[in-house]
Amino acid sequence: MNIFVLSTGRCGSTTFVQACKHIDNFSAAHESRMGELRNRLDYPDDHIESDNRLSWFLGRLNRKYGDEAFFVHLKRDREATARSFTRRCEMGIIDAYRKEIIWRAEDDPTVDPLDVCRHFWDTVNSNIELFLRDKDSMEFWLDSVEEDFQEFWERIGAEGDLSAALKEWSRKYNASDPEKAPKKGVDLSYLPVRAAKKAARVVRKLPDFLRAA
Secondary structure: OEEEEEOOOOOOHHHHHHHHOOEOOOEEEEOOOOOOOOOOOOOOOOEEEEOHHHHHOHHHHHHHHHHHEEEEEEEOOHHHHHHHHHOOOOOHHHHHHHHHHOHHHHOOOOOOHHHHHHHHHHHHHHHHHHHHHHOOEEEEEHHHHHHHHHHHHHHOOOOEOHHHHHHHHHOOOOOOOHHHOOOOOOOHHHHHHHHHHHHHHHHHHOOHHHHHO
16 A cells, blocks of 8 residues: 655655654655656555655546555644745745746735745645545644554554654754744845846747847
């Protein structure tokens, strides 16, 4: 049986795998196929995979694994997750979401990065919830780790060292740097970059004869 941990990220997804490494009858990895294209979802049997980008491959995941897998919806408090993401709003998936998916968020200087991160939390979790309506799954909250991880352990028939697995949750993996949090409100540091990118888009949309003038 394959097990997939679906999440927004910034919610203990790395720690989840560290805990699962104390399970003897499943392999476990975090974002192990992130750089793949053709074989993006080719995971070994009896494997636990935690990868927040899987929330963008739900259709393919259903086609390949359907009802044969077990799913964990890993969640952290909306505000705590959003604030963690603001410390990384110039990198990774939240940067792509802000600039390319919510396209105008990159152009509008009045958009607070924290609001974009809240929007991301809502979008990803609602997608996962819809996907899991007819799936064998469980909800796992970071705020109730000990109780939820023991339920997870039982539901998958895990064998190994549960005590050591639970201790992993007291450690911090892939934590954000609180010093990198942007100031609340308008993020003025983005303005020159935003203005340049917006101007470039306008130029690209002009007819050839105007661009050449």
